[in-house]
Amino acid sequence: MGRTYAIRTFGCQMNEHDSERIAGLLEDDGYQRASALEEADVMVLNTCCIRENADNKLYGALGRLKAVKTKRPGALIAVAGCLAQKDRELVRERAGHVDVVFGTHNVHRAAELIDHARRHGPVVEILTETVREDAEAFPSALPARREADHSAWVTIQIGCDNSCTFCIVPAVRGPEISRPFGELVDEVRDLAASGVSEITLLGQNVNSYGRDLALSRRGSANGNGTAPAGEDSWWCGEAWTSDRRARPLFADLLRAAGEIDGIRRVRFTSPHPKDLRPETIAAMAEVPAVCEHLHLPLQSGSDSVLRAMQRGYTAERYLERLRAAREAVDDLAVSTDIIVGFPGETESDFEQTLEVAAEVRYESAFTFIFSPRPGTAAAGMGDRFVPHEVSVARYERLRRVIERSSRLANEARIGRIEEVVVEGPSKKDPAVTTGRTRRNTLVHFPSPAGPAPQPGTYARVEVTAAAANFLQGELVSIEDPPPTAAQSALPDRRLIPVATV
Ligand code: SF4
Helix, strand or coil: CCCEEEEEECCCHHHHHHHHHHHHHHHHCCCEECCCHHHCCEEEEEECCCCCCHHHHHHHHHHHHHHHHHHCCCCEEEEEEHHHHHHCCHHHHHCCCCCEEECCCCHHHHHHHHHHHHHHCCEEECCCCCCCCCHHHCHHHCCCCCCCCCEEEEECEECCCCCCCCCCHHHHHCCCEECCHHHHHHHHHHHHHCCCCEEEEECCCHHHCCHHHHHHHHCCCCCCCCCCCCCHHHHCCHHHHCCCCCCCCHHHHHHHHHCCCCCCEEEEECCCHHHCCHHHHHHHHHCCCECCEEECCCECCCHHHHHHHCCCCCHHHHHHHHHHHHHHCCCCEEEEEEEECCCCCCHHHHHHHHHHHHHHCCCEEEEEECCCCCCCHHHHCHHHCCCHHHHHHHHHHHHHHHHHHHHHHHHCCCCCEEEEEEEEECCCCCCEEEEEECCCCEEEEECCCCCCCCCCCEEEEEEEEECCCEEEEEEEEEEECCCCCCCCCCCCCCCCCCEEC
């Protein structure tokens, strides 16, 4: 067996997607996946600084890997991701046994940097920004080892131009850069040809997709708002070059991706409420492949807290947009993110959040207690921090409201027949198969006799019971098994799970 690698991912989908790309690059370089991090020749920790205690988790993991390094000095440890981008040289100052540190703008250099460290010793390479013209800098443009053959992430933009006061993303991921429209459509077409039927368009603020393309197009050599000579299809794609608009909208991308043969489900995350345009809602309503699920981060139901967060919308504006989406898109499921105990949040502010949550009746929500992220504006609001015990009590009240609406929404599905894409056997009980509905709800159902349905199989399941976080059902029929490697037009890329914490 040649050299091996393993990756541990801390954090969000963007990080998980980066890990798939790092795995793809290492496999292209001849590495094979090890069964455990501690056994690998190259141990990669892909970090996140959004989650609480990210530092402790990283340096705790590095402390444990020190013993491995002492036993096998030839093994390499690489630290990547947001925390590496933020801490830079500090990573090696705190953990001198780390061999490679690289950030969010040079994921595409992972294999080269690891090779460099093997030959010449430790290396720290942090770029301050992504180079727009460097197509490889976009994670999706790199080879990948996906977690599932039928489902893929497609990065449509990186970075963020907003300045939410609690968020470290703009500092570690840089300004927003959209990938060219034509390139994205080509990528989705290739994914469909390789057997992928479900894609998730990924970005920090997908609804502002293309805004920077218009600006950079205006600043192109032509100076007249047209694409550089000979680059029309790469830059724009056929789908909107005939359009008079100077930029593609996210809605154009939804339509183009949803019309590609073989793509049956299009998801996206995350849209910013202030940028949710009528065109996006219309595309969701009109393109059958776009799933009936909208993740719309609320963060707070209080206008004064939203102002302090610099979110750029009021609670009423948020609700208006959501009403428009629900009116247009039949059977829409809505999920959200909410922060409790933001600096200065009063009892009355919090009650407004409860009111919005009760009015919306979310299908699910990620709820967090505020904790300051070093380097953000909110971290400097120490004089207004909400006592922890108050935040914990509010969190519990909010959790109960969300749980009630999730359970009611799921109970309303009982008796329906849902289209489910199989994800695989249940982790708790292999006799049970798990899948996901178009509205992004987990469904468990007893596996049929005979061979278990493969991940990516489309099935119809009758819902028989519901809990707050999942549905239970009975298999009605298997619609479509996933294509075999021989049926796919592109080479098969096998399942390579990436450990996530
Ligand atoms: S929109 Fe706000 S919360 Fe989202 S990534 Fe940008 S700054 Fe962070």
